[in-house]
Amino acid sequence: MTLYMIGIGLTDEEDITIKGLKAIKEADYVFLECYTSRLQVVMKRLEKFYKKKIILADRDLVEKKADNILDKAKNKEVAFLVVGDVFGATTHTDLFLRAKKKGIKVEIIHNASILTAVGLTGLELYKFGKTTSIPYHEKSFKPETAYDVIEKNRKAGLHTLILLDIKPNRNMSVNEAIKILLEIENKRKEKVFTKNTMVLGCARLGGDYKIKYGKASEIGKEDFGKPLHCLIVPGKLHFVEKEALENWK
Numbered sequence: 737m738t739l740y741m742i743g744i745g746l747t748d749e750e751d752i753t754i755k756g757l758k759a760i761k762e763a764d765y766v767f768l769e770c771y772t773s774r775l776q777v778v779m780k781r782l783e784k785f786y787k788k789k790i791i792l793a794d795r796d797l798v799e800k801k802a803d804n805i806l807d808k809a810k811n812k813e814v815a816f817l818v819v820g821d822v823f824g825a826t827t828h829t830d831l832f833l834r835a836k837k838k839g840i841k842v843e844i845i846h847n848a849s850i851l852t853a854v855g856l857t858g859l860e861l862y863k864f865g866k867t868t869s870i871p872y873h874e875k876s877f878k879p880e881t882a883y884d885v886i887e888k889n890r891k892a893g894l895h896t897l898i899l900l901d902i903k904p905n906r907n908m909s910v911n912e913a914i915k916i917l918l919e920i921e922n923k924r925k926e927k928v929f930t931k932n933t934m935v936l937g938c939a940r941l942g943g944d945y946k947i948k949y950g951k952a953s954e955i956g957k958e959d960f961g962k963p964l965h966c967l968i969v970p971g972k973l974h975f976v977e978k979e980a981l982e983n984w985k
């Protein structure tokens with residue numbers, strides 16, 4: 737029948753669109769992708785609001801066992817929920833293409849994404865360069881990609897949005913992200929991300945958000961409260977952007 741791929745927004749159960757809610761009401765199965773982002777409320781609240789049982793879809797199910805979802809959509813209505821927008825950041829293009837190949841009808845219902853919510857900072861969305869992410873560092877896994885991306889974007893005068901790691905029981909904070917970047921700076925000494933680098937720490941955009949602008953050393957000490965958090969390193973600033981950032985000092 738149909739695979740509905742539905743963005744459910746950034747904050748809570750009420751961020752869903754009317755179209756999205758209608759599709760869920762008609763669905764025989766409702767999956768919630770649970771590894772790329774999170775709402776600020778527990779799943780039970782979604783189940784109560786949608787009046788449907790939700791099946792959590794982890795990375796293994798979506799990436800390796802996607803047929804378990806797609807085969808159901810051959811003769812049933814299936815809703816696949818993604819926090820934020822369906823194709824925001826980590827995309828679900830693979831699931832979309834596989835469904836098409838199997839001849840399954842797919843309907844996409846969009847919603848707000850972190851990629852556009854950062855517009856609230858006053859930085860022009862058109863002037864963001866490559867988006868990057870910081871995973872938790874482990875003994876044998878200390879990627880420096882974010883540092884390289886900041887450097888490249890900065891050279892081009894572009895802003896960098898840095899998404900932070902999500903693990904089943906912890907979410908990276910702005911403070912942890914700054915600490916990791918300063919550790920990389922300490923090792924590489926290329927003056928890409930120093931204590932004096934101006935950054936924007938953002939938390940819970942779309943909800944009871946907190947945004948702070950200042951030197952990495954100051955923002956690294958700020959308490960941003962509950963997840964989710966992200967970090968922005970601004971590039972070259974237009975005077976309107978400068979004025980907007982003053983608000984968050």
Ligand SMILES: C[S@@+](CC[C@H](N)C(=O)[O-])C[C@H]1O[C@@H](n2cnc3c(N)ncnc32)[C@H](O)[C@@H]1O
Pocket residue numbers: 746772773774818819820821822823824825826848849850851898899900901902938939940941942943964965966
């Ligand atoms: C892969 S991205 C989100 C993708 C999602 N589909 C979307 O369109 O927003 C997840 C990361 O974005 C950031 N993020 C998501 N929602 C956020 C929010 N409301 N406020 C601050 N950061 C957020 C966090 O760093 C989080 O780990």
